[in-house]
Amino acid sequence: MIDAPKPASPRMVWGVAALLTALSDALQARFPVVTVQGELSGFTRAASGHCYFSLKDADGQPAMLRCAMFRRAASMVDFAPRDGMTVELRGRLDLYGPRGELQFIVEAMRRSGEGALYEQFLRLKARLEAQGWFDPDRKRRPPPYARRIGVITSTGGAALHDVLTALRRRAPHARVFIYPTLVQGNEAPPAIVRALAAANARADAEVLLLVRGGGSLEDLWAFNDERVVQAVAESALPVICGVGHETDITLADLAADLRAPTPTAAAELATVARQQCLETLDALERQLRRRVEQRLDAAAQRLDRLALRLARPGDALARQRRRLDLLSQRLGQVAPRTVSMETQRLRHLEQRLAQVAPRAAAMEQQRLRHLAQRLDRALPQQAQRGAQRLDTLAARLEALDPRQVLARGYAWLDDGQGRALGSVDQLHEGQDLRAVLADGEADLRVGRLVRRVR
Numbered sequence: 001m002i003d004a005p006k007p008a009s010p011r012m013v014w015g016v017a018a019l020l021t022a023l024s025d026a027l028q029a030r031f032p033v034v035t036v037q038g039e040l041s042g043f044t045r046a047a048s049g050h051c052y053f054s055l056k057d058a059d060g061q062p063a064m065l066r067c068a069m070f071r072r073a074a075s076m077v078d079f080a081p082r083d084g085m086t087v088e089l090r091g092r093l094d095l096y097g098p099r100g101e102l103q104f105i106v107e108a109m110r111r112s113g114e115g116a117l118y119e120q121f122l123r124l125k126a127r128l129e130a131q132g133w134f135d136p137d138r139k140r141r142p143p144p145y146a147r148r149i150g151v152i153t154s155t156g157g158a159a160l161h162d163v164l165t166a167l168r169r170r171a172p173h174a175r176v177f178i179y180p181t182l183v184q185g186n187e188a189p190p191a192i193v194r195a196l197a198a199a200n201a202r203a204d205a206e207v208l209l210l211v212r213g214g215g216s217l218e219d220l221w222a223f224n225d226e227r228v229v230q231a232v233a234e235s236a237l238p239v240i241c242g243v244g245h246e247t248d249i250t251l252a253d254l255a256a257d258l259r260a261p262t263p264t265a266a267a268e269l270a271t272v273a274r275q276q277c278l279e280t281l282d283a284l285e286r287q288l289r290r291r292v293e294q295r296l297d298a299a300a301q302r303l304d305r306l307a308l309r310l311a312r313p314g315d316a317l318a319r320q321r322r323r324l325d326l327l328s329q330r331l332g333q334v335a336p337r338t339v340s341m342e343t344q345r346l347r348h349l350e351q352r353l354a355q356v357a358p359r360a361a362a363m364e365q366q367r368l369r370h371l372a373q374r375l376d377r378a379l380p381q382q383a384q385r386g387a388q389r390l391d392t393l394a395a396r397l398e399a400l401d402p403r404q405v406l407a408r409g410y411a412w413l414d415d416g417q418g419r420a421l422g423s424v425d426q427l428h429e430g431q432d433l434r435a436v437l438a439d440g441e442a443d444l445r446v447g448r449l450v451r452r453v454r
Contacts (some may be wrong), residue, residue, distance in 0.1 A: 005095040009313070010042035017097060024095040035090045036065070037112050043081050049074060051081070055104065058086050058112075069106035072170030077109050086112040111216060121224055125251055128226070140351045141206045142258060144268060149169065149206030149270055150177045150237070152195045153401045157183065159211045166267035170274060177204045183212040188222035196231045207238045207270050210252060211263035213247040232256050253424040273307060320397045321338040327393065331386045342375055402437060412436035424449050
């Protein structure tokens with residue numbers, strides 16, 4: 001008996017999408033959650049908030065993994081990722097169907113190896129904050145126009161070059177004192193403390209810049225050392241701290257009087273731009289010039305008013321003369337009238353005296369003598385007071401005499417007809433004038449008119 005051959009099993013043919021879906025399911029089943037370490041490369045952030053980049057092997061092996069981090073996960077990253085940074089990523093593997101590429105969907109990102117160090121940073125920050133070293137009330141405002149600036153940093157770093165470039169551009173007049181120090185490694189904290197102590201002891205500068213370029217948390221750890229933080233907080237000179245990049249924050253930044261996001265920003269915070277100073281000076285000059293012109297105008301107007309009053313002393317003199325005449329007339333009328341009234345009163349009293357009894361007559365006679373004595377005293381006193389007032393008015397009249405003014409070098413101008421001239425608008429070229437001086441007169445002729453511009 002011969003067995004019949006079995007029919008061959010049908011060959012399985014996958015669709016591309018089905019195969020990729022199966023592979024994706026297999027990857028997610030085999031690697032549900034993966035943590036991978038590597039170096040960022042080609043990091044970009046789209047307008048939607050999603051981030052796309054590649055992760056290279058940190059050991060230099062020729063291996064690269066394409067990664068995607070969506071907006072929700074990217075918003076939870078507490079630092080600014082950039083190319084060359086070593087990070088740890090947690091997420092899942094997946095296949096991107098449209099291109100059939102393997103990619104890593106990132107759910108969390110942190111700097112590599114900084115977990116324990118960051119926890120130490122938080123514990124030290126909480127302890128020093130409880131001691132009041134970061135209290136805003138103890139911070140001082142650096143001088144706005146510092147002319148002497150101290151820089152504490154490494155002489156071999158790019159931070160010093162950035163600071164000097166910014167100072168040369170913004171305040172070329174300022175003197176810069178450099179206090180070299182280590183800024184990384186185990187020997188950096190005591191070196192920074194010594195540099196701060198030397199700067200305070202020498203007191204060459206008005207403000208100190210403690211600066212360093214960017215780096216990882218481990219690279220910047222010297223500025224989280226408690227000795228450095230204490231030296232910054234206790235510095236007698238104001239300290240502006242500019243360590244790392246904008247997202248890097250150290251405890252020295254928190255203890256300093258002012259924190260700058262970068263070394264260049266520290267130099268900018270310590271100075272005022274030269275152009276801004278020039279604009280301020282120009283504004284002050286314009287204000288001062290305007291005030292001086294206002295004062296000069298007010299003084300010129302007051303001088304003109306006084307000149308007008310001085311130009312017509314004859315009017316004041318005539319008023320005083322009329323008043324003096326009136327007072328003289330009143331004085332001449334008062335004395336006779338007073339004598340007449342007293343005479344009539346005396347006669348009346350004599351008549352009463354003749355009618356009363358002898359005793360009353362004696363009393364009236366005594367009273368009459370008393371009144372007569374008062375009258376004899378009152379008339380000379382009243383006449384004397386009138387004479388004194390007349391002398392005073394005569395002295396004031398003499399002080400207003402135009403001849404006194406002419407004696408001081410002034411001249412009285414008229415048109416020859418006795419009309420006083422006080423303005424060039426009353427003159428014309430070739431006009432004949434008369435000038436009255438203290439000791440005589442002179443005939444003049446106008447040759448040229450010059451008007452004063454007010």
